[in-house]
Amino acid sequence: MESGTAASAAEQPVISLRGATASLGSRPVLRGVDLTVRRGExxxxxxxxGSGKSTAVRAVVGQVPLSDGTLSLFxxxxxxxxxxSRIGYVPQRTTAASGVPATVREVVSAGRLARSRxxxxxxxxRIAVERALDLVDMNTHADASVNALSGGxxxxxxxxxxxxxxxxxLIMDEPMAGVDLANQEVLAKAVRRQVAAGTTVLLVLHxxxxxxPLIDRAVVLRDGCVVHDGPPPQAVGQHALPGHDHVHPHAAHDAEPLRTGLLS
Structure with a gap:
């Protein structure tokens, strides 16, 4: 019986968002979004x-309430x-310490506190913290102040x-935004190793x-609606996205300032 229950749990989607609607202020941002992420995807x-990407992930982690629809996790x-503690979340456009004096190791350790007794x-x-530092090639900077770091x-x-x-x-909102190519490669390597270990990943990307090479599926949003759910577009850039309607980067972004992390 227990093995059957475990098997059933393993078959459940990690994220199941159905008919999700949400607004920021009086502005509707999600208009009936369906999003399913299965284990290992x-x-x-x-x-x-402005398409609603960041709002969708913020809804998944509870930062934006749904006005309609359903959401289940695991x-x-x-x-x-x-x-x-089963979820790691990297928000968009923030810094590691926001001016608070802290070392790299202290900031990374703060994430681990979610699981500690x-x-x-x-x-x-402590082993998990050192492993995480190693994954992103920051172990040699562990005792440095985060206020002295570059954006990447x-x-x-x-x-x-x-x-x-x-x-x-692992949920990451625009993890590559404003990051130079060298740092992008380091981050991609870290994600690759997590995926190889079986971690499920949801990414907001431009x-x-x-x-x-790691992406199994792409879900494309336009005006708060899903217009594509399937293989990633072959070409990169907004013009290659299904449903592109000449919306350019100077348009207002849908994201508002975020907290520094899901568990902080």
Missing amino acids: VVALLGAN GTDFKRFRQW FGVLRKAD QHQRVLIARALAVEPEL ELGPLE
């Missing part, structure tokens, strides 16, 4: 600025879901903080870039 959310209705890091926690290094620290949780589901 790497799914990219694509679309022009087969559990969102209202009853409590196992946030009584807020105390044990040996296994900040992004690597934020991803390490999410990886320190050892998540079953272009596939170095992550393209």
Whole structure:
């Protein structure tokens, strides 16, 4: 019986969003979005600025309430879901410390606290932190102040903080935005290793870039609606996206300022 229950749980989608509608202020942003991410998949959310990509992932992690529709995580209705340590989240356009004095290791360790008992890091926690630092090639900077890092290094620290949780589901919102090619390659390598270990990944991307070989499926949004759910577009760039209607990067973005992390 127990093995049957485990098998059933493994078959449940990691994310199931059905008929999702949501607004930011008085502006409708999601208009009946369906999104399914299955265990072990790497799914990219694509679309022009203002299409609702960031709002969709923020709805998944509970930062934007749904006005209609349903959401379940790991087969559990969102209202009853409590196992946030199974999810690593990297928000969009933020910094690792926001001016607060902290070392790289301290910021990454903060992610691990979500799994630790009584807020105390044990040996296994410290090992997970060091592994996360190694995954993003920041172990040699572990004792450096995050305020002294470049933008690309900040992004690597934020991803390490999410990886320190050892998540079953990794959600990243525009992880490559404003990051130079060298840092993009480091981040792609880290994601590749997580995918090889069985992690499920949901990414918001403008272009596939170095992550393209990892993407199993692309879900393209336009005006808050899904216009494509299937193989990733062969060409990169907004003009290649299904449903592109000449919306360009100077358009208003759908994202609002985010908290520094799901678990912080």
